[in-house]
Amino acid sequence: MNGEQVVYIGKRIKEIRQSKEIKLVELAVRAGVSKGLLSRVENGRTIPSLPVLFDIISALGEKPGSFFESIDYSSESPFYKLIRRKDYQAIEKEDSVGFDYFSIVSRSFSDVTFSAVLLELAPNAIREMVTTDGMEFIYLAEGDIDYKLGNVTITMAQGDSLFFDGRVPHLKINHTQQTARILVIYLLFNK
Numbered sequence: 001m002n003g004e005q006v007v008y009i010g011k012r013i014k015e016i017r018q019s020k021e022i023k024l025v026e027l028a029v030r031a032g033v034s035k036g037l038l039s040r041v042e043n044g045r046t047i048p049s050l051p052v053l054f055d056i057i058s059a060l061g062e063k064p065g066s067f068f069e070s071i072d073y074s075s076e077s078p079f080y081k082l083i084r085r086k087d088y089q090a091i092e093k094e095d096s097v098g099f100d101y102f103s104i105v106s107r108s109f110s111d112v113t114f115s116a117v118l119l120e121l122a123p124n125a126i127r128e129m130v131t132t133d134g135m136e137f138i139y140l141a142e143g144d145i146d147y148k149l150g151n152v153t154i155t156m157a158q159g160d161s162l163f164f165d166g167r168v169p170h171l172k173i174n175h176t177q178q179t180a181r182i183l184v185i186y187l188l189f190n191k
Contacts, residue, residue, distance in 0.1 A: 009053065011091065012067060014042040016060050030059035043093040044103070045166075046133035047113050047190050088118060098125025098174070101184075113188040121145060121172055121180040132166030134188035143180030146173040 017027050024042075028035040032055055033048075040046040041056070048056065057067045088102035099121060106115040112134070121143070129148065138147075139161045147154045148171040149164055156162065164170070166186070174180050 009047070010042045010044045013038075013056055013060070014092070016062060016067070017042075020060065022060070027056070027059055031055045032059075039094065040131075040133060044091055044106075044115065045093075045130070045186070046188055047108065049190075091117065094127060094130055096125065096127035098122030099127055099172075108190065111190050113186070113190060115186040115188065117184045117186070119172070119180075119182040119184050121174045121182060123174050123177050123179065125172075125174055127171065129169040129171045131169055132186060132188065134166050134186055135163070136166040136170075136187075137161065137163045137185040138172075139183040139185075141181045141183055143174065143178050144176055145180050145182070146175065147171075148173060 017024070022030075024038060025035045028038040031038070031052070033052060037046065037048070037052075038056070041048050054064065057064055060067075083104055088104055091101045091103050093099060093101050099119065102118045102120075104116040104118055106113065108114075140156050140158055142158055144155075144157050147156055147162060149162075150168045150170075153173075154162065172180075172182065
């Protein structure tokens with residue numbers, strides 16, 4: 001399964017859940033998983049195990065065949081993949097204002113998933129702190145931000161990088177009047 005297919009899973013779960021007007025907590029109870037885990041799956045922050053994925057699909061009232069019917073199985077060049085800016089896929093994450101994420105590339109391996117996204121962080125963007133099941137690397141390509149990591153706040157300037165354990169609650173804060181552009185690389189632990 002390639003990265004686009006991995007991103008597809010969370011987006012597809014959320015799409016079906018919302019189309020059937022099922023609340024996140026209701027689906028979590030039906031599937032026998034925590035609300036937090038289901039939210040992280042829907043938002044591309046973790047990859048569910050195969051049994052958990054099938055429990056979620058079943059709780060949605062779907063069959064695996066219909067769940068995966070629109071996935072793209074086309075082959076790719078093994079040497080490189082050029083992704084044009086116009087082809088970045090907008091992805092919805094947690095309830096937030098001013099956090100615009102765009103998937104650039106994602107690849108799964110046996111025990112880890114690599115995912116690179118572009119985050120455009122608007123001035124005074126609003127969101128709660130989040131956790132991710134893996135490691136994160138961010139590169140601040142444009143702007144200045146504060147990065148709240150647990151109880152510590154780190155001030156970052158354009159060109160700065162930060163590598164950290166995503167399981168620590170974290171939040172990007174933009175107090176400036178300029179949109180910050182951040183390359184975020186996730187190394188998600190496959191369960």
